[in-house]
Amino acid sequence: MAHGRAPNAPSPRVREKRRRRRAEILHAALRAFRETGYHTTTLDDIAERLGVRKTALYHYFPDKESILYECHRESLGEIARMIEEAEACYECASDKLAYLIREHVRVMTETLEGSPLAFEVPALSPERRAEIVAARDGYERVLRDLVLQGTRDGEFRPVDPKVAVFAILGAINWIARWYQPEGAIDALELGSKFADYLVGGLKCEQPS
Amino acid sequence: MAHGRAPNAPSPRVREKRRRRRAEILHAALRAFRETGYHTTTLDDIAERLGVRKTALYHYFPDKESILYECHRESLGEIARMIEEAEACYECASDKLAYLIREHVRVMTETLEGSPLAFEVPALSPERRAEIVAARDGYERVLRDLVLQGTRDGEFRPVDPKVAVFAILGAINWIARWYQPEGAIDALELGSKFADYLVGGLKCEQPS
DNA sequence: TCAATTTTTTAACGGCCGTTCAAATCAGCC
DNA sequence: GGCTGATTTGAACGGCCGTTAAAAAATTGA
Structure with missing residues (x-):
């Protein structure tokens, strides 16, 4: 041998x-x-x-659905990596949140990996769907906790964390529907703009 | 006779x-x-x-696709009504925009009519898809113009109108994916919160 | 070079689902 | 009540597409 x-x-x-x-x-x-x-x-x-x-x-x-499933697994791996990185490299909630938005946009545009995770979850079998949804829920919880933390720390105004996170994820996931890799919009720039806009909407207005 | x-x-x-x-x-x-x-x-x-x-x-x-097509037509009718109403009833860009967001959320939740318009456009035949996409583009243009107007008037900080509108529409369209009519989140409240958050992200910070 | 094994192909099956059509049932109207 | 048109049904077809199985081709390793 x-x-x-x-x-x-x-x-x-x-x-x-x-x-x-x-x-x-x-x-x-x-x-x-x-x-x-x-x-x-x-x-x-x-x-x-x-x-x-x-x-x-x-x-x-073994079958078509397994291909889709592996696509989901890869995306979730990227998401998990993002979360660790955000925790390790940033302090305040707004910075962490902005980083996650930028990175998520990057996953959505550069590698295009995020699109099935955004749109094709219902196509999975019940067991696999449950697994993917559980992981996605974990990600949503991280984002909600960041919004809450920001509010507690006085960075953010008091908003409904659930609703805010749905809005953020909707904006990001929707990218898969209109973004064209060869198009006019630069991927990194898009991430920064999204982060600015979506985090900006949470921030307290400057006290006058 | x-x-x-x-x-x-x-x-x-x-x-x-x-x-x-x-x-x-x-x-x-x-x-x-x-x-x-x-x-x-x-x-x-x-x-x-x-x-x-x-x-x-x-x-x-006559066939399955025609059913989907009629769903789209109905949604577009609602959208057109919204736009007229916004023009007629509100003055400044932020008020118009907030109204459109609230109404669009209402269409998405109360009547549920908006969901095919959000997700099933690619399922249409090329000719019909072109028609629906053209109408949707018109709506997007209205929103972009509102963002531009708000910036010109000094209400909004200078943002990329295209990107901001994509974010707004993504957040709204995504509602079809998670909202449950019998769930815990009230439809009207959701509309107000979305409008607050998404318009708030555009506004100038108060000069200190 | 040649056997072993990995990879791809060829051929074909089978089920699902949109669609068609003629027959049956129902509702409107004098 | 009975004629007419509107509506629904039952039966069946046909194509698309995921899947299977066995043969052919290509690649590996000594």
Whole structure:
């Protein structure tokens, strides 16, 4: 047994190759889902983007829904990373919130990863949907807590945290519907503008 | 020919009955589309809500897409009404904008009419989609012009009107995804809070 | 170079769902 | 009450698309 791996186990080389191919498929699917939605994109559509027949996809994913599920998992990973970063790098609520908005916008625009998480949750099976929704709820809770903290600290005026967070997430998620990577609006600039606007709406007016 | 109507023409009575039935179907479809999305709701689903077989629907609409199209038309009618009202009843940009936000939220929650307009535009045929998109673009232009006017008048700080309007519409459209008519959040209150938050983010900070 | 195995293809099935059409039932009207 | 048109039904078709299975092609590793 070469290099000590189990008999009949795939070599590291083929494992890596397979991993890359999976990522390619996921990326192609991601773009297709974003452009035409999960239900209207067929496996042929995804396969065509890769120059391959649709049956080839079944060597990497058991079914169509699993492809969508993995898209969601990747997005959630990005979100989790964002949250850790915000906690580690910023102090006050408004800075943390602004950072999260900027990063979320970046995920939505640069990598385009966020779009299925925004729009295609209902397409998942009940169990998987429950898992994704639970994670998304956790993210929403983090945002609500930030709004509350800001209000307690006197940074923000007293607003309904639930409603404010729904507004923020709606604004961000909606990006997937109109943003065009090759368009006139720069992704990073968009993130900053969104952060300015959406955090600005929470801030106390300067005492005169 | 009774009452002077053309021979073989339906009587006013049956015309009215048909009109009502169409509205019933549209409303049932609207709720179904909102709850599960256009592509996953079948004609059986819509018919079941009406206690009828799906083939009965074909007496009122030529195909499934036409039902969706009529939903869009109704929403656009509401939007147009909103715009006229805002122009007629309010003076400054912030008041007009706040009114439009409140009303749009009301359309989104009370009547639930706005949800297909928010989410199911891509499901329309190219020609119909073009028509609906053009109308929606007109609405967006009205909002952008309000933001610009507010900035010119010194009410609003200088923001990117395009980006601000996308944020506002995203926040509002997203309501269709989480709002539950029987839930804890009151529709009118939600409209006011959205208007406060989204217009507040545009306003100049008070000079100290 | 050649066997082993990974990857892709070809062919085809099967179910769902929008749609059609003729027949049956219902409602309006004199 | 009975004729006429409006409405609903039942049965069935047909295409699209996700999925399966087995054969072919390509890649790996010695």
